[in-house]
Amino acid sequence: MIYDLRRAAGEVKWLVTCLLATFGIAYGFGAWMVGLYAGFTPKSVAATYAEREMSMRMPPDTTMVLHHPVTLGELAAADEQHVVDRNLLVQDTHVHVPMYGVIAAALSLVVLGLAVPRWSALALITLLFAAPWLDFAGMWLTKLASPGYAVVTLLGGWAMGAGYMIVTALALWQMWKPTKGVAA
């Protein structure tokens, strides 16, 4: 293949390096934000995305009221757990999926310039795109099917993190590794 990052011009290598560094920064702050609002365990992810438990699942034939006492402490609990309901998840999916497609495409372009076997490149590209699919599939399954599917979202997270780390490590190594007889 003509496009080979090992032999690319210095400015191309620098562009790729800056792109990967920028994604790394974004991922780091993403971790911080998730820690603040959703947490890192299946339980906390399920609490964020699972449908709220109601005493009635179907609309009643006639409107009716359940009257019960509450405490200020129970009201405070609503402030503590960030919840993404169905409408908000529709919005999040609409906004985020295209952006994650663009990120996966950008990383895939880096993969195309790596000196790896064809099957490895195909596997990496698949991993980069499958990660957000798993991510959002997990969120929707958690909401619509069972809170247990929160692990699918976490799996998607691991997949995306792994994809980024592998691409970054290979790209940086192949672009910047010292070459015998050539100044770095």
Add this chain to the structure above:
Amino acid sequence: MTKWIAGAAVAVVLHITPTVVLVKRPDAVRTLLPGAEMFFADDIHLSDVDAHRLHEAVDWSPEDGVLTFYTGRQGARVVGSLVFVRVDTPHGPLEIAVGFKPGGAVAGVVVTKATVETKPWVLEALRAGLTDAYKGLAPGATPGGAAAIASSVAALSHYMAEQVDKGVARALAAYGAFYNHVSTAS
């Protein structure tokens, strides 16, 4: 190190629109139901017909088809009631608490949640006196908070004020149509 890598890996997949609590719910309750010592919730489970009626009126359906009004009492006296309403905007959700006097007029409005992005716009609107415009409104009235502050805030703050107007309109419609107008089952 492993923990950090794991965190970063998980982070990139959890897409959340981070909300910011401007006023904690208990504090909003204390503000809108001053002196109340006991609190009761009325979970109004809307029938399909009523949910459709509300949607037609204010282009909104409450989450899971359930409206929850909170009533505050001081002894036997009803201090008032309130409802939390969420408004979804392209910049993330907004939550407001609308308090009602026992007679049905709006006692006050508190913006309880915004997002990292919208918080400064909301705060500017509040500083301009947005919520003053809602006091005394009764079901059937049209909230005009955004218009009242239009000349003193920037465009995005005015936009958020319009979203608060929308939330107050939803609360007024819900209160007028359903609160105290339905049978109660404990």
